[in-house]
Amino acid sequence: MLEVEGGSKRFGDVAALDGCTFSAKPGRLTGFLGPNGAGKTTAMRAVFGLVELDAGIVRWRGVPIGAAQRARFGYMPEERGLYPRMKVRDQLIYLGRLCGRSSRDVRGLVDSWLERLGLADRKNAHLDDLSHGNQQRVQLIAALVNEPDLLVLDEPFSGLDPIAMGTMSELLAEVAAAGASVLFSSHQLDLVEDLCEDVVIIDHGRIALAGDLDELRTAVPHRFVDVHYRGAAVDWSALPSVELVESKDGEARLRVDRDADLAAVVAIARHTPDIISFTYQPPRLSELFRQAVAA
Amino acid sequence: MNGVRQGWLVAVREMRERSRSRGFRAGLALMLLVVVGMIVVPTMIDTGARAKDVGLTGAIPDELTRAISDQGEAVGTTVRMHRYDDVAAGEEAVREEDVDVLVVDAQRLEWRGKADDELRAVVTAGIQLVAVQERAAAAGIDPDDLLALVAPVPVDSVELGSVAGRNPDDELAAIAMTALLLVAIATYGNLVLTGVVEEKSSRVVEVLLARMPARSLLTGKVAGIGLLGFAQFAVTALAALVAITVVDSVDIPAVSGGVLAWVVVWFVLGYALYAMAYGALGSLASRTEDAQSVAGPVLYVLIGGYWASLVAVSSDPDSGWSQLLSLFPATAPLAMPGRLALGVAAWWEPVLAVVLAGLALVGLVVFAGRVYTGAILRTGPKVRLRDSWQRTTAPRLDTSEPGAPHLGSSPQAPVGKLGRRTTITRTSATSGRTIVILFLAVGLGAAVAVLGNDVVIGLAVGAAFFAVATRITKAWPDSSDRHMSHP
Numbered sequence: 001m002l003e004v005e006g007g008s009k010r011f012g013d014v015a016a017l018d019g020c021t022f023s024a025k026p027g028r029l030t031g032f033l034g035p036n037g038a039g040k041t042t043a044m045r046a047v048f049g050l051v052e053l054d055a056g057i058v059r060w061r062g063v064p065i066g067a068a069q070r071a072r073f074g075y076m077p078e079e080r081g082l083y084p085r086m087k088v089r090d091q092l093i094y095l096g097r098l099c100g101r102s103s104r105d106v107r108g109l110v111d112s113w114l115e116r117l118g119l120a121d122r123k124n125a126h127l128d129d130l131s132h133g134n135q136q137r138v139q140l141i142a143a144l145v146n147e148p149d150l151l152v153l154d155e156p157f158s159g160l161d162p163i164a165m166g167t168m169s170e171l172l173a174e175v176a177a178a179g180a181s182v183l184f185s186s187h188q189l190d191l192v193e194d195l196c197e198d199v200v201i202i203d204h205g206r207i208a209l210a211g212d213l214d215e216l217r218t219a220v221p222h223r224f225v226d227v228h229y230r231g232a233a234v235d236w237s238a239l240p241s242v243e244l245v246e247s248k249d250g251e252a253r254l255r256v257d258r259d260a261d262l263a264a265v266v267a268i269a270r271h272t273p274d275i276i277s278f279t280y281q282p283p284r285l286s287e288l289f290r291q292a293v294a295a
Numbered sequence: 296m297n298g299v300r301q302g303w304l305v306a307v308r309e310m311r312e313r314s315r316s317r318g319f320r321a322g323l324a325l326m327l328l329v330v331v332g333m334i335v336v337p338t339m340i341d342t343g344a345r346a347k348d349v350g351l352t353g354a355i356p357d358e359l360t361r362a363i364s365d366q367g368e369a370v371g372t373t374v375r376m377h378r379y380d381d382v383a384a385g386e387e388a389v390r391e392e393d394v395d396v397l398v399v400d401a402q403r404l405e406w407r408g409k410a411d412d413e414l415r416a417v418v419t420a421g422i423q424l425v426a427v428q429e430r431a432a433a434a435g436i437d438p439d440d441l442l443a444l445v446a447p448v449p450v451d452s453v454e455l456g457s458v459a460g461r462n463p464d465d466e467l468a469a470i471a472m473t474a475l476l477l478v479a480i481a482t483y484g485n486l487v488l489t490g491v492v493e494e495k496s497s498r499v500v501e502v503l504l505a506r507m508p509a510r511s512l513l514t515g516k517v518a519g520i521g522l523l524g525f526a527q528f529a530v531t532a533l534a535a536l537v538a539i540t541v542v543d544s545v546d547i548p549a550v551s552g553g554v555l556a557w558v559v560v561w562f563v564l565g566y567a568l569y570a571m572a573y574g575a576l577g578s579l580a581s582r583t584e585d586a587q588s589v590a591g592p593v594l595y596v597l598i599g600g601y602w603a604s605l606v607a608v609s610s611d612p613d614s615g616w617s618q619l620l621s622l623f624p625a626t627a628p629l630a631m632p633g634r635l636a637l638g639v640a641a642w643w644e645p646v647l648a649v650v651l652a653g654l655a656l657v658g659l660v661v662f663a664g665r666v667y668t669g670a671i672l673r674t675g676p677k678v679r680l681r682d683s684w685q686r687t688t689a690p691r692l693d694t695s696e697p698g699a700p701h702l703g704s705s706p707q708a709p710v711g712k713l714g715r716r717t718t719i720t721r722t723s724a725t726s727g728r729t730i731v732i733l734f735l736a737v738g739l740g741a742a743v744a745v746l747g748n749d750v751v752i753g754l755a756v757g758a759a760f761f762a763v764a765t766r767i768t769k770a771w772p773d774s775s776d777r778h779m780s781h782p
Contacts, residue, residue, distance in 0.1 A: 048505035050672060067298070067508070075505040081498025086312055094308055098301055098506045142502060 001025050002047065002150055002181055007056035008205075009042055016042040017053070018205035024150070024183040024198070029176045031192035031213075032185040033289055034202035040185040041078055043202065044152050048075055060150065071099045074148030078155050078185075080139050082127050088138055089114065089123035092145050099146035106145060113141040117167075133164055140168070144175070151175055153184040157191060169195050193285040201292045208292035217282040218258075224281060225254045225265060230274040239267055250276075258282075298511035305507075305515025309490070310523045323527055327534050334538040346373040347414050348393065352385040353400035356425045363421035372417060401425070469633035470609065472558055476628060477601045480565045483524035484593070487517055487570040491577035491667075492586040500671050509671065510664035517570040524566070557635045557645060564652045565628025568659060569597060575663035578670040579678040595763050596625055602759050604630035606743060606752060612639040622648045624655035729765060736761035 002024040009017040016039045024030040034040050045051040047058050048070060060069045083091050089110055096106030114120045117137045122130060127138060136159070143151060156172070157165055173195065176182045183200075186192050192199060193213065201209040209216065225242075228251050236244045236254060241264045245253040256264050265280055272278075283291075313319050349363060360376050367374035377394055379385035385397040389407050395414055397405040401422050404415060424445070431441040491513070494500040503512055572593045580589040604626055607616040612634045621630035621640065627648045634640045670678040740757020 045672075050501065050504055070506060073505070075502065077498070077501040077505070079498040079501060081500075082502065083312075083494075083499050084497055085316075094304065095502065095506070097304055098503070100300075 001061060002183065003059045003062075004043060004046070005057050005059065007043060007046055007058065008054050009039075009046065009051055010054055015205050017046070017056075019056070020202065020205055020207055021056075022200040022202075022207050022210050024181040024200075026149070026181045027176055027179050028181065028197040029172060029195055030181070030183045030198040030200060031196035032183055032200050032202070033187075033189065033192065034185075034208075035293060038202045039205040040202060041154055042205075044075075044154050044183070044185065047150075047152055048073065072146065072149045074143035074146060074151045076139055076143040076153040076156055080136065082135075082139060082142060084128035085126050087124050088119065088127055088130070091127065092138070092141055095142050096145035101146055109145055109147065110141065113144060117141065132159075133161070136160065136164065140171070148175075149180050151180055151182045151184075153182075155186060156184050157186055157188055165191070189284075189286040189289055199285065199288075201289055203293045209288060213285065216288060217285070220283050220288070221258045222255050222283075223258055223260075223265075224279075224283060225256060225268050226277075226279045226281075227252045227254070227268065227272055227275065228277040229272045230276060232273075234272055236268075236271070239271055240264070242268060298508050301507040302511040302515035302518065305512055306519030306522065309516055309519025313486075313520070313523055319523075323530070326527070326531055330531050330535050331538045334535060335542050346375060347395050347411075347417075348375050348377060349414075349418060350377045350379050350385045350388050350394035350397040352379040352382050352397060355398075356401055356429065358425045358428060359398075359401055359421060362424045363418055366417045366420045366424070370413065370417060372413065374414075374417065398422070466609070466637065468554075469636035470605070472554075472636060473601070473605065473608075473629055473633045476558065476562055476565060476632060477597070479524065479528060479562055480569050480628065481594070481597060483520055483566055484569040484573045484597075485590075486520045486524070488573040488577040488586055488590045489583065490516055490520065491574045491671075492580050492583050495578060495580070495671055496582055504668075504671065508664070509668040510660065513571070513574045513663055513667050514660060517567060517574060521563070521566050521570065525562070528562075554632070554636050558632050560649065561628045561632050564649065564656065567656055568624060568628070568652065569593060571656070571659045571663045575659075575666040576680075578667040579680065581673075597629075598759065598763055600626035601629045602756055604633065606756060608633045608637070609752070612637050618644070622651060624648075624652040627652055732761060732764040736764070 003021075004023070005021050007017045007020045008015070018039075020039065020043060022043075032040055032044070042051055046053050047065065049065070058065050060073075063069065086094075092110040092114075093103065093106050096110060097103055101109075111120070111123075114123050117140070119130075119134060119137060119141075122134065127135060130138065140156070143153065151172075153172075156168055160168060169191070172182050172184065196213055198211065199209070199213050199216065200207060224245070230250065233247075233249065234252065236242060236247070236252065241257060241260050243255040245255050247253070254268060256268075269275065269278055347367065351359070355378075363376070364374050377388065379388060379397070382397075382399055385394075385399070386405060388394045389397045389405055392407060395406075395411060396418060398418060399405060404410070404418060427445065428438055428441060432438060494503070500512075573590050576590045576593060577586060580586050600620075604617075604620050607614065607620050608630055611617060617630065617634060617639075620626040621634050621644065631640065631645055631648050635645060666680065669682070673682075736757045739760050740753045742753075743756045744753025
């Protein structure tokens with residue numbers, strides 16, 4: 001497990017991290033969320049010693065992180081970049097060997113990843129001769145080339161097309177399923193909601209919300225009912241213990257108490273003449289996020 | 296995985312990738328061509344000029360051919376003889392340049408144009424000798440007695456040089472070696488500089504530093520490029536040696552093996568010192584365009600040190616200044632080899648200089664590692680040295696644009712937004728400065744010319760000062776450069 005405890009870092013007058021505490025558990029995907037400038041990149045860099053914290057500590061399996069631990073980490077920085085004029089396979093092997101893996105080990109890993117991501121025939125091409133998408137794939141392999149126990153990715157989905165996003169999601173889920181801790185930052189909240197078991201929301205260098213996503217959602221004391229219907233506008237004020245959040249023609253969002261009798265929910269359905277769709281659910285991640293960041 | 300092994304991997308990568316590049320190979324081929332050419336071509340021209348052809352016609356005394364050959368041999372000239380039946384045929388041969396000179400009746404020399412003084416002396420001496428022998432025989436003197444009488448007295452010719460106890464060959468060797476060291480240090484140091492900036496601008500450095508300490512990365516890079524440069528020099532030197540052996544040129548500089556070993560030591564130390572400084576300062580620049588200006592100070596120290604060493608050592612290698620320069624770590628690589636070649640350094644001096652340089656190197660590795668760590672992840676305008684020292688490495692926080700991350704080699708795109716610089720008008724200030732520098736340069740050059748009693752060195756020092764000083768003032772950081780990529 002990765003633990004950041006009380007991490008603080010100032011750049012001049014700005015506190016990039018301000019007593020920030022969170023963790024990433026093995027076998028799980030952790031989404032690291034926050035507005036721009038919230039401190040995500042600084043926190044990730046601190047894990048790799050790229051930023052020296054003013055205060056606080058970063059631990060891996062209970063031990064302060066040093067070179068030995070980092071050899072088992074994988075990192076994809078926000079600013080993508082490898083050697084442009086070096087052959088793809090050569091530089092992946094080089095990066096793997098820097099983590100202390102034997103050259104034979106690394107070769108096998110690199111070849112299987114290149115095969116898997118459809119780059120086997122481009123392995124002797126220079127990086128800058130590859131397409132943008134393929135360069136992104138190589139960058140991903142660079143983070144995976146030492147079979148990391150902890151994988152940290154800064155905005156791995158930005159700039160990807162929908163198909164590449166799907167592949168990336170599958171791959172991250174697979175790495176986590178194999179037992180690694182995976183922490184990645186993203187602005188795509190729906191995607192994070194689908195993919196991640198845990199989320200960490202950071203704002204102004206402080207953790208605004210963190211934990212198991214399902215628990216966080218269910219812990220909110222209300223539920224939303226979204227109704228989509230045909231016909232004339234419905235007057236919701238007639239219903240007891242139901243609060244109208246917003247409504248426009250044919251669509252309405254209603255809030256009910258978490259502990260409210262299910263009858264209230266059923267009453268909504270009964271009250272609506274011609275239903276197209278009807279959902280009852282806790283707040284979505286995007287709502288949690290807005291609330292956490294606005295607070 | 297320790298830092299040393301990682302550093303070695305970095306060094307191996309540098310050597311492999313660089314030696315594979317077309318530019319490196321072309322450069323090496325060109326260097327070999329130039330060096331071998333410089334050795335072979337002059338000797339080819341020389342051997343053509345060394346053998347002379349002499350035509351003979353009319354009445355020719357029996358002994359003349361041998362006498363001319365002997366005279367030629369005495370001054371190291373091979374003389375080939377050609378006989379012509381009549382003067383017209385001989386003159387035709389002179390005009391056709393088949394022979395250099397035509398000897399008519401052992402009395403007249405005919406040339407195509409201006410007489411070759413050396414050849415004339417050789418031929419004339421041969422004629423004189425034969426004539427004297429003939430007259431002696433006529434006067435009844437035994438030819439052998441005569442030969443004993445006129446046997447040439449060996450006369451040696453010695454080049455004194457400017458300082459007693461040293462020959463000009465040593466001086467030449469000292470100057471040549473120092474120049475070679477300067478070129479080597481500047482060339483390979485510059486490779487370190489551009490290598491560091493490329494790693495920073497292509498952003499690969501963040502991936503690397505997540506895996507290894509900055510000190511290992513920088514040291515490995517310096518070591519790799521240094522080894523490669525050393526190999527390049529060794530190959531070139533070997534080729535030069537082979538070329539010299541093949542063409543049998545006798546002009547091998549008179550440098551002893553001990554001095555050569557010291558040159559290698561000083562190449563290693565000098566290169567390591569300057570390359571570390573280059574690498575540290577290179578981390579301050581985000582774009583390759585900024586690399587040269589950011590590393591300017593290193594170049595100024597290097598060139599300034601070179602000139603100071605050259606002037607001090609060539610005017611008086613025993614002076615206090617020469618001694619000081621040859622012990623001070625920044626100038627020792629440029630001053631000590633020269634003093635060693637001239638044989639004026641006491642045994643303990645190079646030892647002390649090496650120890651001092653080694654200590655300086657250790658300090659520099661620590662310093663460079665810290666500057667590098669502090670600056671390498673900061674992009675945008677040039678980072679100031681002081682800021683890098685404070686280790687406030689901030690990530691860029693303005694990358695909210697969709698699709699902003701750009702993999703590979705496009706440093707300009709993301710940097711451009713931050714790298715915008717407000718340029719202040721400073722033309723008038725600059726021209727005023729230039730005039731001041733010009734006066735200073737003229738004064739300095741004149742002073743050196745008078746003191747050193749050498750106008751050429753005075754001119755060179757003045758010009759070098761002007762060049763360096765104008766560059767320094769141009770690269771002077773102005774206050775508009777001071778914003779950084781802080782949030």
